[in-house]
Amino acid sequence: MELKKIKKGLTRDEAESIAYSMNEQVKASYCPMCGPNANCRNYVFIKDGKIVRTAGMREAEANRGALCAKGLAAAEWQNSCDRLTTPLLRMGKRGEGKFKKISWNEALDIIADKLKTQKEKYGPESLAILSPALRDYKEISLRFLAVHGSPNHAHSGICALQNLFSFFYTIGGAPVADVANTDLVIYWGKQPAYSGPSGAPARNLTEAYKRRARIVTVKPSVEPDVAMSNMWIPIRPGTDAALALSMLHVIIKENLLDHDFIEKWCNGFEELKEHVKKYTPAWGEYITGIKEEQIIHFARLYATTPKACIECGNGLEHSSNASAAVRAIASMMAVTGHLDRKGCNLLGNPRGPEPKNIMRFDLYTEEFVDKLVASEMPKAFMPFIEGTSSAYFKTIESILTKKPYEIKTLIAPGTQPLLSTRNPKLVKKALEEVEFFVTIDVMRMAEMPYADIVLPVATGFEMEHPFVMEKNRVIPRPACVKPLGDYKTIFHFFLELAERLGYGADFWHGNFDEFENYRLSEFGIKIDELRNHSEGIEIKTEVGNIKYEKYEKIFSTPNFVRSKPLFLPQKKVALYNTLFESEGYDALPVYRESDESLTGDKELLKRYPLLLSDYHTSKAYSASWLRNVPSLRELMPEPTVEIHPEAAKIRGINTGDTVKIESPHGWIVVKAEVTERIRPDTVMVLHGWWMGCRELGKDDLHICDGGGNVNNLYGTSRQVYDPLVTAMSSQTLVEVSRYE
């Protein structure tokens, strides 16, 4: 008997045989369904000029044939009735939603005229571009701003940069968890199953599980990665810093340390030792809600497992204690000897070949940095690895407060400020008041009614997009189908706008091919040649083997800040951070209590006894996108709150009930899911609810009170920000009640 196993996804031959028998066309493409470039590739099947379905590409390095729910629903997204079709110019009042069709040339002329006038009148810094999640057009948008003269790239404050900043200034780089070789992997505020189910994150998780490595998950509710783990640390949202600090207390008190490493490579161990004395596990339990014994056990387990690594996720960044949490975790990696050793957290290993960088770090002078409207990190630490950035919410706020000055033009490419940041009521006011507002997207978006100009851009399926790297291969991204409307790509938008503003010399005179040739110049190939190789071109480079314990090199990583040549001035791990201290910030990680927490304001807690936080990503959606895709909407049809049976019972709430969630700042209406999977003192909802799904008869929801937008519940006082990295807290206190 011969057993045949079915492999993941399709090979090119299989895809072509399907297309042949179905009388269709097949094209190799690149999945556009989640923001951060996951690099998953796919085969798209085309009938009568329309994409009918997609499959995972087995030859692709990232997904190796697998494709997630979102990627498999790409045809529905591409052909959605919500696609924008033409550039629009606002005719009615802000918010009315009255537009007239215009051409791309007219739209670009209007924008260029406006920016020219404003640059003369108010200075170039009056322009802010709101940053979406990490997308492939981030660099060109940053280059555009730099050449225009504005440092105001408005970054969300809750995605990657916050973690990276604290890591770079503590251990000199981003620690990559060596999951493949570890005996213990800790997923801390991370969701490996839903952020990249078809790629490395989920593959590493399941490989670790099959190898019987120990898995620990730190998060407030049970998700699929928790179901696979040996130990669940059910933490109160936003208290990760307290957990890490009390673990450090245990590790130092019990002397579970790598003394040689500390001696040779750590700055300020004695100060840290003294500092964490007050962070006892009993205090840790009071703040985090995790049992003292579990904190001790967890600390011992990590410190005494030689091959142990930590995967830090975005969950850590959604807190006013974000920088303290990451600095404490980085310190813990260092003092226990878990840095840059096999199976631990690796630093500074060689990456594959990269195209010529289009960023303009040369333009980030002190004078330029000084113009930031709301510097995301302190100005003394700008630029950071993604250039200069302003805090997203504060940038919008400046339109109303006019402090330190007023942003006059907002451009929102692929980001929805009414959903993506806090306090939609305030954002709405700002969008009504801002002098000029441009939105750019493939799909209708929440802010459209407020926009002066709406620009429809092409998906990666319908117009050629810039090539991508897949390890050593340059992969072209040709169009697969004809555009459904009057589109340009977002890259053409920046290139052609720059040309109109007189920045042509810096923008290849608006020519996309020349832009691509510039990026390719690193490899000595031309775009015309690449277009003839649909499977890509391999770049021959010597990528050395992984080396461990490269401390001398890593701890001397050069900084981007001109006045601070190194991230670590002592060329040692900054347990005690003299750079932060010299600028007036905490030299050691300090836990700050917030009013809106279970251990915060007692009066507030009487009215709002439950802690609320939100999930950033889910199996069906990417942030506030994709609610309109029927196959995905069927997976999660409505906004839902997870609530523990104890909390539900005293409120008379059952699964499926419609409930009102009220915080000191607003209220939303969602369905209840009563479950043991969550802490009894915590409730969780998913971020990003607004868009309806016409195919399933689902209407758009309110953006402010009465809708499903969790950002309506959070405050925006000074207290919600991390003092160092401007991370915004995703925690508040709420009451949940039945809603008739």
Next chain:
Amino acid sequence: MSRKRFIFHAELCIACHACEVACKTWRNPENGIKYRRIESEESGRFPDVCVQYRTVGCLHCEKPLCMKACPVNAIKKINSGSVIVNEEKCIGCRKCLNACPWNIPCFGKNGKMRKCDMCEKIIPEAMKYPCVKACPTGAFQIVIDDDL
């Protein structure tokens, strides 16, 4: 004797719903109908709570109860192992749904029973089992005995 059967390693399922959406977008049942779905079952109390995920679709039973319950013999177990429905014969009485312990049979706008047929209706070999091909962890597989 069966030639092909689904196997499922529940411990490797990450509830990503790829199998569910792959079936949906490759087999195109109308909105509201699914041949495959992910379900979860929780047991224990916080914090000692255990969650099991599973992919749920027709199990293609050796002795299908739906087949037995069908008054017009519209349901058949064929040699390949698949349990299939003859839509011509089906009268939409839903007795199969009552008989099925797993709540599998679906009914579309035309009232006829529809469910997973292990891709019997799909002609190109490479196009079969999109659900299995989408599973990123190998939790959901199909075993095909080519010898028979």
